[in-house]
Amino acid sequence: MSSAAPDLEQITKQFTDFLRRKKFRITQERYRVLDCIAELDRHFNADELYVYMNTKGERVSRATIYSTLDLLTKSNILVRHRFQGESAHFELASRMPNHDHLMCMECGRIVEFRETATDAIRDKVCDELGFKPISHSLQIFAVCTDPTTCSFNRGS
Amino acid sequence: MSSAAPDLEQITKQFTDFLRRKKFRITQERYRVLDCIAELDRHFNADELYVYMNTKGERVSRATIYSTLDLLTKSNILVRHRFQGESAHFELASRMPNHDHLMCMECGRIVEFRETATDAIRDKVCDELGFKPISHSLQIFAVCTDPTTCSFNRGS
DNA sequence: GTTCTTGCAAACCCTTTGCACGTCT
DNA sequence: AGACGTGCAAAGGGTTTGCAAGAAC
Numbered sequence: 265m266s267s268a269a270p271d272l273e274q275i276t277k278q279f280t281d282f283l284r285r286k287k288f289r290i291t292q293e294r295y296r297v298l299d300c301i302a303e304l305d306r307h308f309n310a311d312e313l314y315v316y317m318n319t320k321g322e323r324v325s326r327a328t329i330y331s332t333l334d335l336l337t338k339s340n341i342l343v344r345h346r347f348q349g350e351s352a353h354f355e356l357a358s359r360m361p362n363h364d365h366l367m368c369m370e371c372g373r374i375v376e377f378r379e380t381a382t383d384a385i386r387d388k389v390c391d392e393l394g395f396k397p398i399s400h401s402l403q404i405f406a407v408c409t410d411p412t413t414c415s416f417n418r419g420s
Numbered sequence: 421m422s423s424a425a426p427d428l429e430q431i432t433k434q435f436t437d438f439l440r441r442k443k444f445r446i447t448q449e450r451y452r453v454l455d456c457i458a459e460l461d462r463h464f465n466a467d468e469l470y471v472y473m474n475t476k477g478e479r480v481s482r483a484t485i486y487s488t489l490d491l492l493t494k495s496n497i498l499v500r501h502r503f504q505g506e507s508a509h510f511e512l513a514s515r516m517p518n519h520d521h522l523m524c525m526e527c528g529r530i531v532e533f534r535e536t537a538t539d540a541i542r543d544k545v546c547d548e549l550g551f552k553p554i555s556h557s558l559q560i561f562a563v564c565t566d567p568t569t570c571s572f573n574r575g576s
Numbered sequence: 577g578t579t580c581t582t583g584c585a586a587a588c589c590c591t592t593t594g595c596a597c598g599t600c601t
Numbered sequence: 602a603g604a605c606g607t608g609c610a611a612a613g614g615g616t617t618t619g620c621a622a623g624a625a626c
Binding site: 289290291292309310311326327330331351352 | 590591
Binding site for chain 1: 525562565
């Protein structure tokens with residue numbers, strides 16, 4: 265469910281299995297996108313990936329990037345996050361299995377945290393509703409208890 | 421933290437306090453938007469609210485609606501959800517305190533559920549990181565255990 | 577009176593789409 | 602050969618913004 269080591273070879277195989285199973289084609293572009301995501305090794309959005317790939321000479325269009333990100337998400341290789349008013353962010357599902365995000369409503373800070381109890385909730389809910397868990401995304405909205413650390417100014 | 425009865429009067433007061441505290445102005449439009457949200461009494465997006473208000477003769481512009489939704493979210497009166505590829509959805513924070521969402525990766529179904537243990541996680545994480553909890557949003561991504569219930573077709 | 581808010585429409589950003597060409601099967 | 606994927610640019614939807622008029626302070 266949550267593999268510790270992100271193994272590109274195994275992920276590539278997982279992608280191939282998905283493409284075959286769903287009768288999508290095996291194209292060079294799709295694998296080049298996956299390779300670059302593994303290289304990036306962090307949160308990213310579609311445009312950041314586009315810029316990264318084209319900067320290093322991998323000529324891939326935005327349309328292909330969006331299309332491949334969709335396939336990688338559907339095959340559970342990527343997790344897609346939708347923060348506040350931002351564009352969709354992605355990351356490898358295997359890389360940081362249990363981390364979630366806390367947003368400060370005053371200053372907009374985003375803090376990452378790990379809390380394994382969330383996995384238990386996910387599994388329990390899936391069990392009760394008749395689903396097989398894949399992943400989850402927990403966002404906590406909060407405000408600083410220490411006002412000096414989190415000083416919200418209207419203008420910002 | 422999670423009031424059982426959504427009391428418009430109390431919410432209005434909460435909004436007024438927020439506007440004064442942050443030095444925003446007390447305008448009729450802002451309160452008309454809040455009133456209509458209470459009338460709607462369900463999930464909605466900006467455009468649905470715009471259509472609802474203008475259908476019943478409340479002449480309010482989209483710009484004002486977006487602006488007011490932002491203020492209501494910042495004052496913790498509304499909770500903003502960002503599902504799959506959809507527009508931002510809102511609902512009164514007080515109306516359904518503990519419900520979250522499960523998405524089926526195969527057919528796209530969205531199932532609502534209540535799991536109070538999530539609140540404990542939220543409070544624990546906030547405590548450890550030095551935040552005061554406001555609300556949370558847990559999305560679980562899963563697939564049907566029963567394939568006949570959840571038949572994913574590529575075309576869709 | 578000054579500053580902020582509103583309304584309108586245009587601009588904006590992110591994402592999807594149509595079409596011609598290229599690639600996989 | 603045929604069907605699907607790619608690249609490009611243009612369209613699309615949701616949201617924000619610039620500006621003039623109006624309301625709150």
